[in-house]
Amino acid sequence: MLHRSFRAMGTEMELLLDADSNAPLAGAEEELRRLESLLSRFLPGSELSRLNAAGSLDVGPELLELAELALAARERTDGRFDPTVHDALVAAGYDRPFDLLDPASRPVDTPRARCAGAVAVDRHAGRIALEPGYRLDLGGIAKGWAADRVVAFLSESGPALVNAGGDVSAAGAAWPVGVETPAGTLTLELEAGGIATSGRDRRVWQRDGEERHHVIDPVTGEPATSDVLTVTVAATSAAEAEVLATSLFLAGSLERAAAEADAKAIPAVVVGAGGEVRLAGGLS
Amino acid sequence: MTDHVTRLYVLAASILALFLGWLGIAAQPWASSKPSAQAQSPALTSLERRLNQDAALLAQVGAARRNAPQTVRVVTLPPLTTTRTS
Numbered sequence: 059m060l061h062r063s064f065r066a067m068g069t070e071m072e073l074l075l076d077a078d079s080n081a082p083l084a085g086a087e088e089e090l091r092r093l094e095s096l097l098s099r100f101l102p103g104s105e106l107s108r109l110n111a112a113g114s115l116d117v118g119p120e121l122l123e124l125a126e127l128a129l130a131a132r133e134r135t136d137g138r139f140d141p142t143v144h145d146a147l148v149a150a151g152y153d154r155p156f157d158l159l160d161p162a163s164r165p166v167d168t169p170r171a172r173c174a175g176a177v178a179v180d181r182h183a184g185r186i187a188l189e190p191g192y193r194l195d196l197g198g199i200a201k202g203w204a205a206d207r208v209v210a211f212l213s214e215s216g217p218a219l220v221n222a223g224g225d226v227s228a229a230g231a232a233w234p235v236g237v238e239t240p241a242g243t244l245t246l247e248l249e250a251g252g253i254a255t256s257g258r259d260r261r262v263w264q265r266d267g268e269e270r271h272h273v274i275d276p277v278t279g280e281p282a283t284s285d286v287l288t289v290t291v292a293a294t295s296a297a298e299a300e301v302l303a304t305s306l307f308l309a310g311s312l313e314r315a316a317a318e319a320d321a322k323a324i325p326a327v328v329v330g331a332g333g334e335v336r337l338a339g340g341l342s
Numbered sequence: 343m344t345d346h347v348t349r350l351y352v353l354a355a356s357i358l359a360l361f362l363g364w365l366g367i368a369a370q371p372w373a374s375s376k377p378s379a380q381a382q383s384p385a386l387t388s389l390e391r392r393l394n395q396d397a398a399l400l401a402q403v404g405a406a407r408r409n410a411p412q413t414v415r416v417v418t419l420p421p422l423t424t425t426r427t428s
Contacts, residue, residue, distance in 0.1 A: 224425045237425055238426060245417050246415070255426055
């Protein structure tokens with residue numbers, strides 16, 4: 059089993075490939091770095107940053123596809139997953155790469171940001187236009203999408219798995235993937251598709267003495283409050299798993315998240331702030 | 343002379359009859375013989391409703407299957423990698 063790990067897209071990347079040659083892993087790393095250079099909201103020269111600065115831009119096929127995917131996810135989740143939470147994240151204090159955030163209080167005089175902004179994607183013209191006053195943050199879906207893209211490339215050489223900072227995409231074999239819970243690590247076996255976790259156990263910082271996290275509730279424009287600590291979801295792709303995990307996290311409570319996962323047959327591990335662990339959506 | 347005129351009349355009558363026959367066929371009188379929509383409406387409406395219900399059910403099942411990977415289950419193996427909040 060070949061293994062490669064490195065840092066990209068603001069997180070740890072891990073590639074596993076059951077093959078003889080390391081060459082595909084090098085190609086996969088290169089692709090992930092290329093995608094970061096296009097999609098990061100923290101790199102001033104990225105395509106996404108230029109779009110956010112200009113409000114309207116002719117973009118390449120990657121950003122076009124990802125924006126369409128994110129907007130379709132917003133539609134499908136009744137607005138819970140929203141790619142226009144950029145300014146809400148900044149208002150909450152997440153205005154630079156997480157590694158550079160001051161974990162202590164760093165008050166920011168930013169008014170409460172609005173979410174659910176309009177985004178026009180013109181596939182034929184290759185152009186994206188944002189409603190004035192809104193900017194895109196694709197951090198909620200880009201890593202899963204990138205993992206799916208790279209695993210498709212790697213799986214041409216053999217069974218493969220990509221773990222993009224917790225967003226796991228796998229193909230070609232049964233892969234045991236761990237889920238951290240207060241009761242210990244639970245292992246899910248995944249043959250194809252993706253697993254992702256959304257929560258407030260990581261990417262947490264302080265602002266004005268209050269704990270803040272990166273999962274924005276588009277209804278309030280603030281970090282979500284509920285008794286859910288994390289939601290892990292398995293789906294047909296890592297990107298879809300990310301969307302569903304965020305959507306369930308924003309269900310409002312542990313009970314609602316588990317009930318919704320059951321009703322929609324979404325395999326999920328829901329962990330409550332008190333340490334409760336619920337398996338839902340067919341997992342047992 | 344009389345025979346000649348008679349032959350002309352017969353020829354003209356034949357052409358007229360042929361023309362009228364052609365008009366009759368072109369009008370497709372059988373096309374209007376199907377039952378009225380109103381007469382079929384209850385049966386068709388019922389069938390349409392059932393088909394719509396089946397299609398909706400199929401869409402729900404399809405969506406549930408799309409959400410769930412074909413093979414994900416809890417196992418007791420040690421993990422090769424771990425998911426976490428991303």
